[in-house]
Amino acid sequence: MITVTPDTFRLARTFTISRGSKTEARVLTVRIARGGVTGWGECVPYARYGETVDSVTAQIAALPDDITPAALQTALPPGAARNAVDCALWDLAAKQSCRRVWELLGQPAPQPAITAFTLSLDRPEVMRAQAAENAHRPVLKIKLGTPDDMPRLEAVRQGAPRSTILIDANEGWTAEIYADLAPHLIRLGVALVEQPLPAGQDEALAHMPRPLPVCADESCHDRASLAALKGRYDMVNVKLDKTGGLTEALALTDAALAQGFGVMVGCMVGTSLAMAPATLLTGRAAHVDLDGPLLLAEDRPQPLRFDDRGIHAPDRELWG
Numbered sequence: 486m487i488t489v490t491p492d493t494f495r496l497a498r499t500f501t502i503s504r505g506s507k508t509e510a511r512v513l514t515v516r517i518a519r520g521g522v523t524g525w526g527e528c529v530p531y532a533r534y535g536e537t538v539d540s541v542t543a544q545i546a547a548l549p550d551d552i553t554p555a556a557l558q559t560a561l562p563p564g565a566a567r568n569a570v571d572c573a574l575w576d577l578a579a580k581q582s583c584r585r586v587w588e589l590l591g592q593p594a595p596q597p598a599i600t601a602f603t604l605s606l607d608r609p610e611v612m613r614a615q616a617a618e619n620a621h622r623p624v625l626k627i628k629l630g631t632p633d634d635m636p637r638l639e640a641v642r643q644g645a646p647r648s649t650i651l652i653d654a655n656e657g658w659t660a661e662i663y664a665d666l667a668p669h670l671i672r673l674g675v676a677l678v679e680q681p682l683p684a685g686q687d688e689a690l691a692h693m694p695r696p697l698p699v700c701a702d703e704s705c706h707d708r709a710s711l712a713a714l715k716g717r718y719d720m721v722n723v724k725l726d727k728t729g730g731l732t733e734a735l736a737l738t739d740a741a742l743a744q745g746f747g748v749m750v751g752c753m754v755g756t757s758l759a760m761a762p763a764t765l766l767t768g769r770a771a772h773v774d775l776d777g778p779l780l781l782a783e784d785r786p787q788p789l790r791f792d793d794r795g796i797h798a799p800d801r802e803l804w805g
Contacts, residue, residue, distance in 0.1 A: 486518045487570070489545045491538050494756055495782040501605040503630030503657035504533065510754045510781065513541055515569040517577050524577025528569035529726050529753035533703065541566045554732065563707045563729035571730025572762045579805050586805035587765055597794035598767035601626040601651055601774040609640035616644025624649045626774055630657020635669060642673045651772060653679040656703055660689040671696050677772060679722060680704065690717040700749050707733050708740045720747035723766060731762040738766055747771045754780055757788040761799035
């Protein structure tokens with residue numbers, strides 16, 4: 486039996502990107518019960534990809550209760566609905582076999598991995614204060630994506646002079662803005678810029694110098710995306726809500742690395758249940774951005790553990 490329920494988790498502070506702000510994470514929790522055992526997974530319906538809580542719920546509700554992992558890959562397209570069901574099926578298989586998911590995959594247990602911590606878009610003075618508050622973190626990811634981003638970037642560097650900085654423009658720049666900013670990104674020690682141009686307009690990147698790695702986010706969903714990214718991007722951001730679950734995320738990671746792309750493992754703003762499957766990808770990622778639970782005021786029972794070594798693999802009571 487497959488059930489899906491909406492859940493809301495308060496954020497610790499308002500989270501803003503170039504497309505808008507939110508004060509809560511609205512997620513869907515999927516449970517699959519078979520033979521007295523229940524597996525579960527989580528997804529975040531994302532309006533940028535035409536998803537709503539109702540539309541994703543309807544996709545999941547239309548599945549047969551006995552859906553198999555293989556059949557699921559063609560029954561639903563890449564996206565939030567398939568993600569929650571795929572991860573629930575992996576959790577179910579682990580519980581039925583009394584093994585961990587990584588054992589089922591023939592992989593070693595995930596080791597702790599340093600994750601970026603995201604600072605949301607705000608006024609420069611606010612972002613400077615956010616950066617100073619989190620200057621002890623090794624990696625900070627900052628949300629930008631406006632024509633007036635230089636003061637914000639300067640402010641963050643002032644607030645956190647030693648942290649590695651990643652930038653996510655969320656499709657908010659034009660080619661002209663990015664070309665103007667790029668030399669300053671190098672000067673300020675930025676290690677990566679994510680999705681500077683709108684998906685569909687990123688051909689311009691093929692004709693521009695890329696003085697630092699450029700990572701595809703909105704332009705990369707699954708393996709079918711990779712062909713169009715060659716010569717435009719250096720890395721891809723693998724998010725389970727885009728790939729449609731752990732199954733495709735693993736395959737996308739394999740294919741991206743084989744084709745010469747670096748990999749970043751990312752997330753939507755969700756709970757520890759959403760991040761848990763993604764920890765299986767961190768060992769091969771150049772950058773990890775699984776800070777969703779750190780942005781919440783409340784989380785799942787048995788949440789993921791974060792410490793100075795980074796994000797740890799989930800306990801079996803949470804997932805997998």
